[in-house]
Amino acid sequence: MSTTYDGAPGADPIGQAPVLAPGHTPASVTERISEVVNTKLTKTPRWWLLGLAVGFGLLNLFLLAVTNLFMTGIGIWGNNVPVGWGWDIVCFVWWIGIGHAGTLISAILLLLRQSWRNSINRFAEAMTVFAVACAGMYPILHLGRPWLPYWLLPVPGTLNMWPNFRSPLIWDVFAVSTYATISIVFWYVGMLPDLATLRDHAKAKVARFAYGMAALGWRNSSRHWANYETASLLLAGLSTPLVLSVHSIVSFDFSVGIVPGWHTTVFPPYFVAGAVFAGFAMVLTLVLPLRPLFKLKDFITDRHLQNMAKVMLTTGLIVAYGYVLEIWAAFYSANEFEIFMVLNRFTGPYAVQYWLLILCNILVPQLLWFRQVRSNVWALWVIAMFINVGMWLERFVIIVVSLSRDYVPSNWAMYHGTKWDIAVFAGTIGLFLTLLLLFIRFLPALNMFEMRVLTPEATKAHGEEK
Amino acid sequence: MHGPHTEPLLHGVMAEFRTPEELLEAIGAAKAAGFTKLDAYTPYPIERVLDALDLHHSKLPLLVLGASIFGAVAVFSFAYWASAIDYPLNIGGRPLNSWPAFIPATFEGAIFHGGLAAALGMLLLNGLPRPHHPLFNVPRFVEHASKDGYFLVVESDDPKFDGPAVRRFLESLAPVEVNEVEN
Numbered sequence: 244m245s246t247t248y249d250g251a252p253g254a255d256p257i258g259q260a261p262v263l264a265p266g267h268t269p270a271s272v273t274e275r276i277s278e279v280v281n282t283k284l285t286k287t288p289r290w291w292l293l294g295l296a297v298g299f300g301l302l303n304l305f306l307l308a309v310t311n312l313f314m315t316g317i318g319i320w321g322n323n324v325p326v327g328w329g330w331d332i333v334c335f336v337w338w339i340g341i342g343h344a345g346t347l348i349s350a351i352l353l354l355l356r357q358s359w360r361n362s363i364n365r366f367a368e369a370m371t372v373f374a375v376a377c378a379g380m381y382p383i384l385h386l387g388r389p390w391l392p393y394w395l396l397p398v399p400g401t402l403n404m405w406p407n408f409r410s411p412l413i414w415d416v417f418a419v420s421t422y423a424t425i426s427i428v429f430w431y432v433g434m435l436p437d438l439a440t441l442r443d444h445a446k447a448k449v450a451r452f453a454y455g456m457a458a459l460g461w462r463n464s465s466r467h468w469a470n471y472e473t474a475s476l477l478l479a480g481l482s483t484p485l486v487l488s489v490h491s492i493v494s495f496d497f498s499v500g501i502v503p504g505w506h507t508t509v510f511p512p513y514f515v516a517g518a519v520f521a522g523f524a525m526v527l528t529l530v531l532p533l534r535p536l537f538k539l540k541d542f543i544t545d546r547h548l549q550n551m552a553k554v555m556l557t558t559g560l561i562v563a564y565g566y567v568l569e570i571w572a573a574f575y576s577a578n579e580f581e582i583f584m585v586l587n588r589f590t591g592p593y594a595v596q597y598w599l600l601i602l603c604n605i606l607v608p609q610l611l612w613f614r615q616v617r618s619n620v621w622a623l624w625v626i627a628m629f630i631n632v633g634m635w636l637e638r639f640v641i642i643v644v645s646l647s648r649d650y651v652p653s654n655w656a657m658y659h660g661t662k663w664d665i666a667v668f669a670g671t672i673g674l675f676l677t678l679l680l681l682f683i684r685f686l687p688a689l690n691m692f693e694m695r696v697l698t699p700e701a702t703k704a705h706g707e708e709k
Numbered sequence: 710m711h712g713p714h715t716e717p718l719l720h721g722v723m724a725e726f727r728t729p730e731e732l733l734e735a736i737g738a739a740k741a742a743g744f745t746k747l748d749a750y751t752p753y754p755i756e757r758v759l760d761a762l763d764l765h766h767s768k769l770p771l772l773v774l775g776a777s778i779f780g781a782v783a784v785f786s787f788a789y790w791a792s793a794i795d796y797p798l799n800i801g802g803r804p805l806n807s808w809p810a811f812i813p814a815t816f817e818g819a820i821f822h823g824g825l826a827a828a829l830g831m832l833l834l835n836g837l838p839r840p841h842h843p844l845f846n847v848p849r850f851v852e853h854a855s856k857d858g859y860f861l862v863v864e865s866d867d868p869k870f871d872g873p874a875v876r877r878f879l880e881s882l883a884p885v886e887v888n889e890v891e892n
Contacts, residue, residue, distance in 0.1 A: 269752050270857040397787060405791035409800060414813035417784075421817040425824040432828050440752075440855040459838035462845070463854045467835045468754040469764035474831035477773050478824060485820045492813055695753040700728065 259549065262359040262697060264541035269695040272542075276689045277444055279537055290536060291680060298676030305670020308663055309384065317387050319663040326646045326658035331385040333638040334668050336493055337521070338378035339419065340514075340634060342426070343486050344522020345371025349429060350482035353475070359550055361693035362542040365437075367526050368430040369688070373678040374525075375423045377671040382415075384667070411495040418492040425485055429478050435461045436471075437687035490515045497641065503584040504645040507572045513565030517634060520558035520604075523551050524630035531624045533683065542689055545618055552617040555630065559608040562637075566605065580650060592657060593644045596636050603633025720843040720892050721746075721864035722875040723850065724884035729755050732859035735882045736761045739863060742878060746867035750850070750860035772830040773823045780822025785815040847888045862890065 263272075311319055322329045345367035352360040383392045395416045397405055406413045438458035445451040461467065491511035498506040527548070534543050573581040588597045607629040610616045617623065648655045682688060695701055726732045732749060736758065739747055749758050759765060785808075792798065793805035800807075832838065844850050844862070854860055863875050872889060879887045 268857065273752075273856045397791065404796050407798065407800075408788040408792050408814055409807055409810040411813075414817075417814040417817040421821040421824075424821060428824055428828045432831065436753075436855070443851050443855045455840055459832065460840045460842060461837065462842055463750045463752060464835075465749040465751065465754075465758050465762050465764055467837075468751070469759050470767050470769055470831045470834045472754050472759075473767040473769045474827045477769065477827040481773075481777075481820050481824050481827065485817075485824075488813070488816060488820075495813070692753045701753060701755070703729075 260545040262362070262544060262546050263694065264544060267541065267698050268700055269698050272694045272698060273440060273444075273691050275541070276687060276691050276694065277441055279683065280441060280685060280687060281445065281450075287684065288536070291684060295677065295680045298673050298680055301669050301673020302677050303673075304666055305673055308666035308670055311663065312384060312667070313389060317385070319661065320667075321658055321660045321664055323656055323658060325649060325654055325656060326643055328385075328642050328646060329658055330660045330664035330668060331381045333635065333642055334671065335378050335381035335385075336638045336642075337635050338374045338381070338671065339422075339493060340490065340518035340521045341525045342371040342374035342378065342422075342522065343490060343515070343518035344526050345369070345374075346426065346429075346482050346486040347519050347522065348526070349433070350479040350486065353479045354483060358697060359546055361697060362539075362689055363526065363530065363547060363551075364693070365430075365433060365690040366530065366683075366688050367522075368426065368433065369679065369682045369686075370522075370526065370529065371426045372423075372430055373675050373682075375419070375426060376678070377675050379419060379423060380671070382419075411492065411499045414492045415496055418489045422485060422489045425478070425482060429482060432471075432474060432478065433690065434687060435459065436463065436692040437690065439463065440691055441687060487515055490518045502645045502649055503578075503580040504569070504573075504588075504641065507569050509565050509568045509572070513562060513568075516558045516561035516565070517637060520555060520562055520630060521634035523555045523558070524627040524634070527551055527555075527623055527627040528631060529679070531620050531627075534620075537683075537688075539689065542694060548620065548623060549614075549617050552611045552623060555627075556608060556611040559604060559611075559630070563605045566601070584645060584648075587648055588640060588644055591644065591648065593640065593647070597640050597644070600633055600636040600640055603629045604637060607633075718892060719865045719872055720890040721862045721867075721870075722872065722879060723844070723847060723860055723862045723888045723890050724879040724882060725849055725853065725886045725888075726859045726861065726882075726884055729758070729859055731883075732861060733757055733761060735861050735879075735884070738882055739861065739878075743869050744863050744867050744875075746864040746870070748862050748864065750844070750854045750858075750862070752853075752855055752857060752859075767834070769827065769830050769834060773826045776826030776830075777819040777823035781815050781819035783822075784818030785811055788814055843890050843892050847890060849886055849888070858885075 267275075320329060320331065322331070348360050348367040349364040349371075352364070383389050386392060393400075394402070395406055395413065406416075435458060438454050439461035442451055442454035442458050445454055491514065494510040494514035498508075498510045500506070530543060531548075534540055570585050573585040576582075588594070607626055610622070610626060616626075643658050647658050724735065726735060729751065732751070736747060736749060740761075747762060749762060751758060788811040789806060789808070792807070792811070797805050799805075844854075849858065850860060852858075861879070863870065863879070865872075876887055876889065
């Protein structure tokens with residue numbers, strides 16, 4: 244929005260909170276943000292150590308669960324016939340969806356010139372990378388023979404055959420691996436100038452060397468900035484269709500199948516909207532506690548919370564539309580199996596999960612219509628948690644409810660996750676927490692150079708060009 | 710003129726300014742004085758500085774376009790060759806060249822190559838990685854270039870370059886400090 248570039252930073256004609264608290268200069272922004280990283284190791288905050296202990300503990304649970312999985316096999320999970328996809332695929336889709344908000348914030352909002360994204364983009368990009376790491380492990384763990392994932396790649400070998408390019412599962416391999424690669428590249432390229440800042444201001448020799456090597460010799464030259472700005476725009480332009488394609492292709496994993504409830508045409512857009520919905524919920528879940536802990540209220544202001552809440556409300560409504568359309572499509576198709584699938588969701592053995600999903604994803608988020616709710620951090624956090632749970636349940640309902648009762652009643656079976664399903668899921672949360680805490684402690688979690696752009700000094704230099 | 714193996718003694722002469730406006734004025738003055746090999750160093754990208762230095766001709770978009778087209782063509786050709794020629798698989802009697810099914814992988818191939826080209830091309834065009842550079846010998850540059858300093862460098866390969874004269878010229882622009890940057 245060009246209005247943020249006129250006069251005071253974040254000055255807004257309709258009186259919203261500024262995107263950067265007044266009184267900041269490029270130097271103060273730099274010092275305030277790099278302080279988090281430059282704190283001596285011995286002065287690491289207690290809560291951080293505690294968080295890392297929890298995350299690392301859960302990560303060890305993951306190692307335990309995966310070791311058992313590799314030694315014993317998929318049988319330790321609840322998967323059965325006909326429910327061949329259980330918690331593993333539910334959690335895969337859940338994690339990959341969470342990653343999508345990061346790309347939305349960093350790429351789509353950059354293209355739309357939404358300068359409020361500047362303080363949360365780096366964090367959201369990191370969240371994307373870590374969530375994709377968690378997601379990417381599930382399909383491999385689920386292979387049954389996890390030492391053979393390279394069969395999915397078109398590499399020449401003794402098999403003398405190629406992957407089937409007509410299969411959505413192969414599309415998924417291409418989509419997710421491209422998404423992981425480009426997310427890491429985008430994240431790292433975005434960090435270069437800030438790594439250079441850390442190099443220039445690090446006190447310890449080791450830190451200066453490490454940041455110096457990571458910064459690749461970035462020196463803030465205008466010649467560099469010109470290519471850099473072009474590269475950022477190009478990466479954003481490439482990431483935008485990429486993020487839409489990834490969750491569309493994830494939805495093809497289902498919609499190309501013949502299982503009732505898996506092939507309404509609304510699947511791709513409603514999966515993408517659901518991903519953004521879940522991702523913003525996760526950003527809020529993490530940012531709301533970090534904001535007071537790191538004293539970042541100057542940079543992540545009420546404006547950010549309001550905007551994120553509005554994006555959640557909007558995408559939540561798209562998701563609600565998807566749910567309604569699924570029901571409508573079933574009855575419009577006049578296909579008895581599709582109609583049965585819908586009634587089975589309403590009243591079948593998994594009705595509790597279905598109605599909880601409606602509560603979490605449709606009813607509770609309606610509170611976000613109220614400004615008082617959007618500006619209350621506790622209410623926002625609780626709503627975000629509801630959405631995190633709701634989006635997990637959504638994938639459970641889509642996958643398990645459809646599979647457990649498809650065409651032939653003699654083929655029906657109930658599915659229940661086991662303690663090992665829970666252990667693996669908790670373990671990926673541990674991996675996510677560990678990576679995230681290491682990131683906010685040792686890398687610039689807020690984008691310093693883009694925050695400098697929001698200071699009055701910089702907006703003045705920009706403003707005169709209009 | 711110096712021989713092919715002798716580096717000039719100086720990389721250039723550097724002046725530091727307090728604000729973007731002062732830097733822009735200095736760039737204007739330096740251009741008016743006939744200098745052409747100028748570079749500015751700012752803690753964040755400033756459009757008007759890029760305009761003043763005429764830096765809006767990045768070759769990157771072409772590179773990325775080329776890489777994306779290569780990626781798309783490569784993946785599609787491979788999918789066609791693998792599915793229709795090398796290992797033809799009859800699935801429900803459908804055509805071997807079932808091209809719509811190859812599109813998702815083709816699309817991802819285009820994005821993959823384009824994205825990597827954008828990042829690696831940016832580094833290549835910027836001459837990175839290059840961990841050390843003569844500029845880092847100036848203490849105030851290290852302290853302020855990535856925080857709140859705005860620097861202008863007249864580089865020694867400028868045809869009008871003459872160390873002491875450039876220093877006098879830059880000092881006339883009321884900078885914080887002027888430094889010779891030794892190679």
